[in-house]
Structure formats: structure tokens, C-alpha cells
Amino acid sequence: MSALHARRHGGTTVTDPTGTRHEEARDEAREEARERAVAAALATLDLDAKTRLLAGQDMWSLPALPEIGLKSLVMSDGPIGVRGVRWTADDPSVALPSPTALAATWDPALARRAGRLLAQEARRKGVHVLLAPTVNLHRSPLGGRHFEAYSEDPYLTGEIGTGYVLGVQDGGVGTTVKHFVANDAETDRFTVDNRIDDRTLREIYLAPFEAIVENARPWGIMTAYNQVNGRTMTEHHHLVNEVLRGEWGFDGCNVSDWMAARDTKGAVEGGLDVAMPGPRTVYGEALAAAVRAGEVDETVVDGAVRNVLRLAARVGALDGAEPAVTELPAPLDGDALAREIARRSFVLVRNQGALPLTRGRTVALIGAAARDARVLGGGSAQVFPDHIVSPLDGLTAALPADALAYAVGADPSDELTPAGQGFTLRAVCRDAEGNVLGEGSLPGGQVQWIGDDLPEGVTYDTLHSIEVTGTFTPRESGEHAFGTRGLGAFTLTVAGEILYDGVQEMGDEADPFEAFFGAPLERGKAALTEGVPVEVSLFHPLGQEHAAPLPGVMFSLVHLGPRRDPDELIAEAAEAARAADTAIVVVATTERVESEGFDRADLKLPGRQDDLVRAVAAANPDTVVVVNAGSPVEMPWRDDVAAVLLSWFPGQEGGAALADVLLGAEEPGGRLPTTWPAALADAPVTEVTPVNGELHYREGLFTGYRAYDRAGTTPAYPFGHGLGYTTWAYEALELSPESATIRVRNTGSRPGRETVQLYVAPVDDRMGRPARRLAGFAGVEAGPGETVEAEIGLPRRAFEIWDEKTGGWTAISGTYEIHVGRSLTDTRLRATLTVGGTD
Numbered sequence: 001m002s003a004l005h006a007r008r009h010g011g012t013t014v015t016d017p018t019g020t021r022h023e024e025a026r027d028e029a030r031e032e033a034r035e036r037a038v039a040a041a042l043a044t045l046d047l048d049a050k051t052r053l054l055a056g057q058d059m060w061s062l063p064a065l066p067e068i069g070l071k072s073l074v075m076s077d078g079p080i081g082v083r084g085v086r087w088t089a090d091d092p093s094v095a096l097p098s099p100t101a102l103a104a105t106w107d108p109a110l111a112r113r114a115g116r117l118l119a120q121e122a123r124r125k126g127v128h129v130l131l132a133p134t135v136n137l138h139r140s141p142l143g144g145r146h147f148e149a150y151s152e153d154p155y156l157t158g159e160i161g162t163g164y165v166l167g168v169q170d171g172g173v174g175t176t177v178k179h180f181v182a183n184d185a186e187t188d189r190f191t192v193d194n195r196i197d198d199r200t201l202r203e204i205y206l207a208p209f210e211a212i213v214e215n216a217r218p219w220g221i222m223t224a225y226n227q228v229n230g231r232t233m234t235e236h237h238h239l240v241n242e243v244l245r246g247e248w249g250f251d252g253c254n255v256s257d258w259m260a261a262r263d264t265k266g267a268v269e270g271g272l273d274v275a276m277p278g279p280r281t282v283y284g285e286a287l288a289a290a291v292r293a294g295e296v297d298e299t300v301v302d303g304a305v306r307n308v309l310r311l312a313a314r315v316g317a318l319d320g321a322e323p324a325v326t327e328l329p330a331p332l333d334g335d336a337l338a339r340e341i342a343r344r345s346f347v348l349v350r351n352q353g354a355l356p357l358t359r360g361r362t363v364a365l366i367g368a369a370a371r372d373a374r375v376l377g378g379g380s381a382q383v384f385p386d387h388i389v390s391p392l393d394g395l396t397a398a399l400p401a402d403a404l405a406y407a408v409g410a411d412p413s414d415e416l417t418p419a420g421q422g423f424t425l426r427a428v429c430r431d432a433e434g435n436v437l438g439e440g441s442l443p444g445g446q447v448q449w450i451g452d453d454l455p456e457g458v459t460y461d462t463l464h465s466i467e468v469t470g471t472f473t474p475r476e477s478g479e480h481a482f483g484t485r486g487l488g489a490f491t492l493t494v495a496g497e498i499l500y501d502g503v504q505e506m507g508d509e510a511d512p513f514e515a516f517f518g519a520p521l522e523r524g525k526a527a528l529t530e531g532v533p534v535e536v537s538l539f540h541p542l543g544q545e546h547a548a549p550l551p552g553v554m555f556s557l558v559h560l561g562p563r564r565d566p567d568e569l570i571a572e573a574a575e576a577a578r579a580a581d582t583a584i585v586v587v588a589t590t591e592r593v594e595s596e597g598f599d600r601a602d603l604k605l606p607g608r609q610d611d612l613v614r615a616v617a618a619a620n621p622d623t624v625v626v627v628n629a630g631s632p633v634e635m636p637w638r639d640d641v642a643a644v645l646l647s648w649f650p651g652q653e654g655g656a657a658l659a660d661v662l663l664g665a666e667e668p669g670g671r672l673p674t675t676w677p678a679a680l681a682d683a684p685v686t687e688v689t690p691v692n693g694e695l696h697y698r699e700g701l702f703t704g705y706r707a708y709d710r711a712g713t714t715p716a717y718p719f720g721h722g723l724g725y726t727t728w729a730y731e732a733l734e735l736s737p738e739s740a741t742i743r744v745r746n747t748g749s750r751p752g753r754e755t756v757q758l759y760v761a762p763v764d765d766r767m768g769r770p771a772r773r774l775a776g777f778a779g780v781e782a783g784p785g786e787t788v789e790a791e792i793g794l795p796r797r798a799f800e801i802w803d804e805k806t807g808g809w810t811a812i813s814g815t816y817e818i819h820v821g822r823s824l825t826d827t828r829l830r831a832t833l834t835v836g837g838t839d
Contacts, residue, residue, distance in 0.1 A: 030322055037321035038309040041068040042302060050305045051287040054268075056278030059451020059551075060085045062308065069319025073312055075176075075255070075276070076125065078132030079148065079164075080376055080651065081383035082118055084125035087453045089443045093383035094121055094334035094652065095376055098630045099134060101345035101648035103150035104670035104722075106755045107779055108163030114341060115167020115175075117332045122173045128315040129174040129220060131255075131380075135161045135208040136184050138631070138674045139703050140685040144186040144599040147377040147630025147649055151673035152704030153719065154204055155774045158211030160673075165216040172325035174315050176255050177212050178222035180233060180244070181205050183257075185688035185695070186599045190260075192690045193227040196697045201228070202802035203701060206239075210248055219252045219314050219324075223272060225260045231270075234261045240271030253311040264290050273304040277451055335653055342657035347646040347670035348723040349716075354624050354642035356664025356725060357582055362403050364580035365395055366573045366616060367609075368411040369588035369628045372421055376649050377630050379596020384443060385652035391586050391626065394655030398663055405580060409573035409616070410566055410608035413590045416483045416520040416558035419445030423536070425470035425557070429455060432464040442468060445557035447486075447540075453552075460551050468538040468557050477530040478562025485520040486555025488543050492523050495534040499524025519592070520558040566608045573612060574619040583620040584662065585613050588628035599688045603634045603680045613637045626658065632676045638716060646670070664725065671722035671755045671823065675705050678716040684708065705824050706770035720774075720823035726752035730828035731787070733820050735794075742790045742820050742829065746782040753781045756790040759824065760798045761817040763832075767801055769812075772819065794818075799835045811835065 045053075049065055057063040057072070064072040077083045081093035094117065096102070102111055122130055134145070138152040150157040165175045182194045182205050196205065212218055221244065223233040233239070234256050244250045254273045261267045261275035264282040268290075275281040290296040309318060316323035348355065357363070373390040376382060395404055419425065425442040438457035447466060454463070472494075474480060482499055484490045492500040500523030528534060538557045577583035587609040593600060604610075617623040617640045624643040627633060628650070638644055645668060647658060660666040677683045684707030685699050702710050705719040726748030734741045742756050758776040762769050775798035778790040796811065803810040813836050821827030 030324070034310065034313040034321045034324075037318060038306060038313055040320070041070065041309055041318060042306055044068055045305065047288050047291055047298065047301070050301055051291070052284055053308055054274055054287065054301070054304055055281040055284035056274070056276040058279065059277045059453065062274065070309070070312055071317040073128050073308070073315070073317055074126055075129040075131055076122065076127040077380045078118060078130045079134055080381060081385070082121040082125055082127055082130060083383050084127060085452060086455075087382075087448050087450070088455070089384035089441045091125065092386035093125075094338060095383050095385040095388075096338050097342050097345050097651040097654070098147045098377055098649035099150050100147050100630050100673060101650060101670070102164070102341060103156060103160045103673035104345040104347055104646075104648065105341065106156070106671050106673070106777055107344065108159050110341060110344060111160045111163030112167035112170070113332065113337060115164045115169075116171050116329045117167075117334055117337050119168045119171020119173040120332060121334070122168075123171065127173065128317055129176060129311070130168055131176050131178065131222060132168075133161050133164045133175065134178055135212065136179055136182070137205060137208070137703070139184040139697070140688050141603055141632045141674075141677065141680070141683050142600045142686060142688050143184060143631070144594065145377075145379065145596050147594055148379075148381050148596075152675060153673070153774050154207035155211070156673055156777075157208040158215075159777075161208055161212045162215045165212055165218045169216070169219060170325065170329050172315060172323055172328060174219035174253075174311055176220035176222040177209060177218050179224035179257055180209055180221050181224065181239065182228050182697075183224035183226055186597055187689045188693070190225045191227075191693060193230060193694045194697060195229060195694055197700065198804045199802045200697060200700045204703065206243070209244070213244070213248045213250050217252075218250075219311050220255055221250065221252060222255050222257055223260065225257050232260075232262065232266075234272045235263060235266035235270035237270045245271060251307070251310065253307045265295050268296055268300055268304060273307045338651045339653035339657045339660070342647075342650040342654050343660050343666045344669035345648055345650070346657070346661050346668040347672055347721070348643065348668040349646060349672070349676070349721060350638060350641070350644040351723050352642045354582065354622050355645070355662060357662055361581040363395065363399060363405070364573075364576040364583045364620070365392060365404060365406050365586070366409040366576065366583060366612070367586035367588070368408050370584075370586035371406065371408065373654055374588050374590070374628055374649060375651050375654050377594050377596075378591040381596070388652050389655035391584075391655045391658050394657070394659035395584075395662070397656070398659040405576050407573040407576040408569060409585065410570055410612040412588050412605065412607045412609055413592065414560070414563065414607060415590075415592060416481055416522055416560040417591070418485075419472070419536075419557045419559045422473045422475055423470060423559070425468055425536075427455070428467045428469055429458045429463055430465050430467070431462045437462055442470075445538075445559070447556070448554050450552035450554070463542060463553075465539065465541045466553065467540070468536075470536060471533045472528075472536050472559070473533040474528045474530055474561070476562050477528065479525045480528050480562060481522050481525050481560040482536070483520050483522040483524075483558045484538065484555065485558055486540075488555065489541050490523075490555075491537075491539040492557075493535075493537040493539075494524070494526045495528070497526065499526065520556070522560070570608065570612050570615045574615040577616040577620040577623065580620065581622065583616050583623045584626060585616050585623060586626045586628055587613065589630070589633065594630050603632055603677070603683075605633050610636060613641065617641045624662070632674065634677075634679055635716060667725040667750075667752055668722070669724070669753055671720050671757075672717055673719075675708060675715045675719045676717040678714070682713050682715060684711070701768070701770055706773070709771040718823050718825040720755075720757050721826070722755070722823070724752050724754070726750050726784070728752070728754050728822070730821060733818070733829040733831050735818060735831050735833055737794070737833075739791055739793050740776070740818060740820065742792065743787060744780060744782075744790065745787045746784055749784050751781070751783045753779055754822070755779050756792065757821060757823065758792050759819040759827065760794075761819055762812070763815040763817060767812055769801065772824065773798065794833075
């Protein structure tokens with residue numbers, strides 16, 4: 001790992017190699033004891049029990065086998081919070097900032113603390129295995145799930161992912177590093193065949209998985225839906241058995257993505273241990289029958305069962321086996337850590353002296369997203385936090401009452417959105433006779449029950465109808481639009497009036513997430529009065545939507561407040577900006593732009609938000625724009641405003657962290673983990689839609705900053721870029737064959753943190769390599785005038801290529817320039833290094 005340590009000038013670092021060796025010996029002894037317990041348990045199982053263990057018994061768990069002391073292994077979605085086995089607000093979850101935000105901290109140690117918090121949450125919810133982290137790459141900014149992955153760079157991804165996995169497993173909870181491999185876009189993700197040459201596959205897309213396996217020894221991997229070079233990943237013998245398990249030595253459990261396993265023989269012989277979800281899978285009875293028919297050797301089944309039992313032993317679910325963790329880390333404060341990660345992730349990409357705000361200035365806060373913050377991305381990453389601090393909440397708490405004014409400006413969407421602010425809703429489940437089976441609270445008006453997410457006391461066999469019911473208290477008078485999203489029959493009633501009674505048929509959607517998160521439909525309007533509550537009801541009798549292969553019910557009550565003329569709203573916002581010392585505009589994407597199940601069509605901010613920023617900037621030259629988006633957006637006004645701060649999807653404490661940073665209590669700590677293009681046309685990769693079922697990675701090694709270097713294109717903001725509230729001088733660089741030592745000095749007037757970045761550039765390259773690649777980084781902290789040193793290791797892989805002729809890694813001899821600095825394009829020190837090897 002590269003971000004080794006930083007030491008103050010003249011200090012020393014003391015290590016205890018003897019103690020480390022003793023601890024490693026103890027760990028090896030415990031692992032051997034667990035292996036003996038696993039072998040003993042396996043020996044007592046018959047074929048039917050073994051194959052049953054490899055198949056999900058329901059949406060989130062594997063069956064218990066009391067005869068061997070095996071508890072049911074429970075899994076849960078991540079990666080920013082632990083949802084648990086029920087997707088419900090009645091069991092809230094801490095919501096950390098998005099993975100792009102975590103990667104923007106460039107701090108594996110902070111990622112490890114995040115992992116420890118999530119392990120703490122998992123144990124609270126009875127979860128043994130977290131379905132995270134996502135370490136696919138930002139191949140294209142159009143990737144719909146871009147916010148859920150870390151970076152365009154495999155090295156940074158591997159470092160942050162390693163920290164995350166170590167942290168979760170520190171807490172005795174397993175991870176499933178996903179999605180192995182090349183699940184880099186959402187279009188046709190169940191069937192797409194991604195065509196990637198071996199060198200690109202090894203150096204780019206497999207690289208973060210390899211690093212995490214080597215440095216964190218994850219207890220699980222999740223294989224992807226897609227194919228790679230003609231073979232679906234759940235049956236990919238070469239990549240799973242030969243590379244992952246053989247070359248890399250992975251000894252954990254390989255779990256399918258949900259519904260990804262398609263063929264019994266192909267999956268088990270391709271290295272897939274567990275087929276999820278259940279109870280209908282290609283394993284279980286189907287696998288037992290294949291063994292009895294002579295189609296599958298039982299020793300292959302034994303290998304898969306051994307991997308599952310090893311996972312169970314590690315997480316403490318197998319009697320007679322000591323868990324991997326017997327002493328848990330100290331408890332963490334979820335709110336405090338969420339706030340810390342958020343402020344450390346914010347990337348200040350432009351600052352013309354506007355930030356931090358000086359004491360006594362008046363502020364006009366503008367934007368719908370300032371009031372109704374978007375704190376997480378859509379899809380399986382969603383959780384329900386028990387509270388959300390919006391930018392308006394954060395600044396209201398931090399500023400005097402007479403110092404802050406708010407204007408909505410331009411809403412990012414003119415579509416109906418899930419019923420949230422002002423709604424108090426519950427989902428009531430009834431049987432065919434109308435008897436209540438159970439109910440649960442419903443923030444956001446979304447019923448999204450998959451598998452066993454149903455409220456307590458409810459089963460699919462008895463569930464006949466669901467009514468979303470409660471009250472709505474408008475915050476504005478006027479005509480409010482109401483509607484539905486989802487399939488089937490609906491009766492919508494507002495204030496005693498039926499607005500809709502009809503059926504929505506299935507369209508062309510092939511992905512259930514696309515159907516659920518697709519376009520909402522307006523069903524009617526009601527004239528309502530500010531502050532006066534009204535009764536609302538959405539009745540949904542069930543048809544066949546909860547049938548095989550994956551039982552579930554997904555639909556939403558959606559709403560849109562009174563529509564005022566956008567030009568009038570923008571004019572009001574400009575007037576508010578003109579009357580204040582500083583204007584802060586919060587712009588955002590929406591769930592219809594960034595979510596699981598579909599890719600983005602463009603990088604534009606939705607609605608009239610660009611017009612809003614231009615108008616505010618024209619009214620007040622001291623305009624700060626906060627970009628609330630999980631992935632890059634076009635910012636055509638970026639050079640016309642005083643400051644631009646990227647806040648990602650900042651988690652439940654985002655507004656509090658934003659106030660910390662804007663007012664200077666903390667500095668923005670983030671650096672870009674991905675290049676931000678000036679326009680979509682400048683992005684190196686914009687092809688995410690397969691042609692005839694295939695998606696060719698024709699760009700090879702040249703994605704992200706590698707491609708910008710080759711093309712000579714200038715992005716809006718380069719990889720690694722980010723400003724703080726102090727300044728730094730890079731004073732010296734010393735190289736050895738194994739590491740670089742960099743001396744930097746805080747030349748500003750306040751304490752700060754710097755992310756020192758190291759790039760390797762081959763001189764006179766003849767091997768088709770990128771001009772530069774990230775090879776290491778370290779964070780340092782210093783007070784005004786203080787000097788610190790960062791020591792960064794030089795990984796051998798930075799000087800190697802994958803040789804397709806020999807099928808192995810080859811070190812390339814020659815001269816390399818080592819660039820050290822603040823970003824890819826702001827390097828302050830250079831030195832040369834001669835490396836021996838093979839030409």
C-alpha cells in the first residue's frame with residue numbers, strides 16, 4: 001500500500017517487527033483451527049444439505065444447518081449504510097457519503113473507519129455479510145451507477161477499497177467486493193458481453209480487485225451479471241478459478257449478484273459458491289440432481305461448501321470455530337463520522353477568494369436542493385437515515401437569524417417526485433378479506449419490498465393489497481399534482497376526491513430497477529392551502545408482480561408542488577442574491593439522472609439550474625456554487641462564479657458539514673478521484689450501449705486522465721485537483737528504488753491538510769503505456785509555517801505491463817520521471833529513476 005505514513009520533520013517512526021511476526025503467527029494458528037472446524041462440519045453433511053447451503057433460502061440469507069452448529073448467514077446491501085433484511089424506515093440506518101465522496105478523501109485510513117462503523121451497524125441489524133464495496137471503475141461519466149464506485153483510477157480504487165474492506169472485517173463482518181468484473185455501466189447489464197483485451201483487463205479492470213485481495217484478504221467477492229469476452233461472470237472458470245482463486249490466492253466465498261446465476265453446471269464449475277436470492281435458484285435441488293446424474297462431480301460441490309463454511313466460521317456463525325475477530329473495535333459515533341467524511345470529501349475546484357466566508361457577511365442561499373437535499377444515490381444503495389441535515393438546516397444552525405435568506409430559484413426537475421416533505425405516510429397491508437396483516441412507515445412514499453422485505457406479519461401468500469395512507473401538509477398554497485410510479489392497478493385519493501382509478505401496464509423496461517425508478521405519471525391535481533393537512537391514499541391491489549423469479553412489490557406515490565413561472569423564480573433568486581453579501585447556489589442531479597438500472601443520457605444539470613446560476617452570478621459577483629451530484633456534470637458557468645464546491649451525495653450530515661466548510665471551521669479536504677470534463681464531447685468514453693449484445697472497450701488502457709493526456713484535451717478540472725484554505729510549498733524530493741520522501745511546508749496562515757500525489761511517467765516509452773499513472777499518495781497535516789515529510793512507496797506494478805504473449809507481468813527497464821505534486825497537472829517536483837527489467 002502506498003499511503004504509508006507521514007512524519008513531522010526530524011521525527012522518527014518506530015515499528016515492532018517481532019510483535020508483528022508473533023501476531024501473524026497467532027492469526028495463522030487461528031486460521032488453521034478454523035479450517036479444521038470447517039473440514040469437520042463438511043464431513044458430516046450429505047449431498048442434499050450441501051447443495052441446500054449453496055442456495056439462498058430467501059432474499060438475504062442462507063439456511064441454517066443446526067446439525068453442524070451453523071447459523072443462517074445474513075447478507076445486506078451497502079455501501080453507504082447497512083440496510084438490513086428489510087428496506088424500511090422503521091429500522092433506520094446511518095447514511096454515510098457516497099463512494100465517490102469517500103474516494104475524494106484520498107484517505108484509506110478514513111475508509112477503514114467508515115468500514116468499522118458499517119460493521120457496527122451490521123452487527124446491530126444481525127447482518128454477517130455486507131454486499132459492498134463496489135470497485136468497478138468510472139470508465140465513462142455516463143455510467144448510471146458512477147456514484148457507487150470510487151474512481152476512474154484502478155490504483156486509487158484499490159487503496160480506498162482496501163481500507164473499506166479492512167474496516168468492515170475489523171468489525172467481524174464479511175464483505176463481498178463487487179462486481180467482479182467490468183460491470184462499469186447499466187445498459188443491458190444482465191446480458192451485455194464486454195469485450196476487453198487481456199492487457200486492459202489486467203492493468204485496469206482487474207487491478208483494484210487484485211489489490212484488495214492481496215492487501216485486505218476479503219472474505220467474499222460478488223460476481224457480476226455481465227459477460228466478459230463471451231462468458232458470463234457467474235460461469236467464468238478462467239477469471240474466477242484460475243485468476244481470482246489460483247493466481248491471487250482468494251480463499252473467500254464467491255456470491256452471485258442477485259438473479260445472475262443462470263446455469264447449474266456452468267456456475268458451480270465456473271467457481272460460483274452461492275446463488276442468490278432464494279428459494280428458486282440454479283443450486284439446491286437442481287444442483288443435487290446434477291450431481292446424481294453425473295453431470296457435476298461432488299468434489300466441486302464440496303469446494304463451494306467449504307468456502308461458505310469458512311465464511312461462516314470467520315463471522316462467528318459456525319459453532320466450534322473461533323471467529324476471525326474476537327475483540328471488536330471501539331464504538332464509533334455515526335453522526336460524527338458521517339459529518340467528518342463529508343467535509344473531508346468536499347472538493348473546492350475553484351475559489352477566487354470567496355471562501356471561507358468571513359464573519360458578519362449576509363448570505364442568500366438559493367436552490368431547491370438546498371432545502372430538500374439529495375444525500376444518496378438511487379437503487380440498491382438506498383437506506384433510510386433517521387434524520388437528514390440539508391444545506392438550509394446546516395446554515396440556519398450556524399448563522400445568525402438575520403444573516404441568512406432563502407430562495408428556491410429553479411427546481412432541478414419539473415417531474416413528480418416521491419412523496420417526502422410534508423407527507424406522513426404508512427403502508428397498510430391487507431389480505432383478500434380486507435383484514436390488516438401488518439404495516440410500516442413509509443418516508444418518501446415508496447414501497448420497495450423485494451424478497452422478505454415485507455413488514456412483520458406479512459407474506460406474499462396472504463398479501464392481497466397495499467394502501468399507502470396518511471396526511472400531507474403543504475408548504476405552499478396552490479394546485480398540487482399527484483401521481484404514481486410502478487405497474488398495476490391504482491386508486492389515488494386526495495382530500496376525499498378520487499384523482500385516479502386505473503391500471504398501468506408494463507412498457508419496454510427490461511430491468512426492474514429501471515421500471516421502478518423510471519418516469520412518474522401525473523394522475524390528477526388538487527387545490528390545497530399552505531399548512532392545512534389533507535388525507536391521502538394510494539390503494540394498490542396486487543396482481544402477479546410478486547411472482548417468480550424474484551418476489552417483490554415496488555411502486556410509489558409521487559407529488560409535485562404548485563408550479564410557478566421559472567423565469568419569475570429565477571428573478572426572485574437574483575434579487576435575493578443582489579441584496580446579500582454572498583450568494584450560495586446549490587445545484588443538483590435527481591433520482592431520474594443518477595440511479596441504478598440505467599445510464600445517463602448526458603451530463604447536463606436538469607431543469608433550469610444553469611440559467612439560475614448565470615442569473616445569480618450576474619446579480620452578485622461573490623457567488624458560490626455547491627454541486628450536489630455523485631458524478632460529473634457540465635458547468636458552463638464555472639468561470640463566471642467566485643467559487644465552485646463539489647459536495648457529491650454527502651450523506652445524512654451533509655448540511656452540517658457544508659456549514660463547517662463554507663464558514664471556515666473546517667477546510668474542504670477532497671481531491672478529485674475522477675476527471676471532470678468541460679463537456680460530454682470531451683469525455684474519452686461515451687459508449688455505454690451495447691451493439692448486437694456486445695460492448696467493445698476499444699479505448700484499451702486510455703480511460704480517464706490517461707486519455708486526456710494522450711488527446712491533449714483540457715478538462716474542466718483534472719484528476720487529483722482540489723483546493724484548501726492554506727498554501728503549500730513542495731521543497732524536496734528524495735528517491736530510493738523502493739520509496740520517495742517528499743518534504744512540504746505549509747506556507748499559509750492556518751492549519752491544513754495536503755494530499756501529496758506521486759505519478760510515474762515512462763521516458764521514451766515503446767510499450768504503448770499512458771504518459772502518466774498514479775503510483776502513490778499520502779496525506780500530511782501541518783500548522784502555519786510547519787514542515788512535514790511524506791514517505792510514499794513505489795509499487796513494482798507501476799513499472800510493469802501485462803505481457804499478452806507470455807501471459808504474465810513484465811518489468812520494463814528504462815528511465816522514469818517521478819512527478820510529485822497537488823494534482824495530475826500541478827506537479828511541483830520531479831526526479832528521474834532508472835529501473836532494470838525487460839525491454
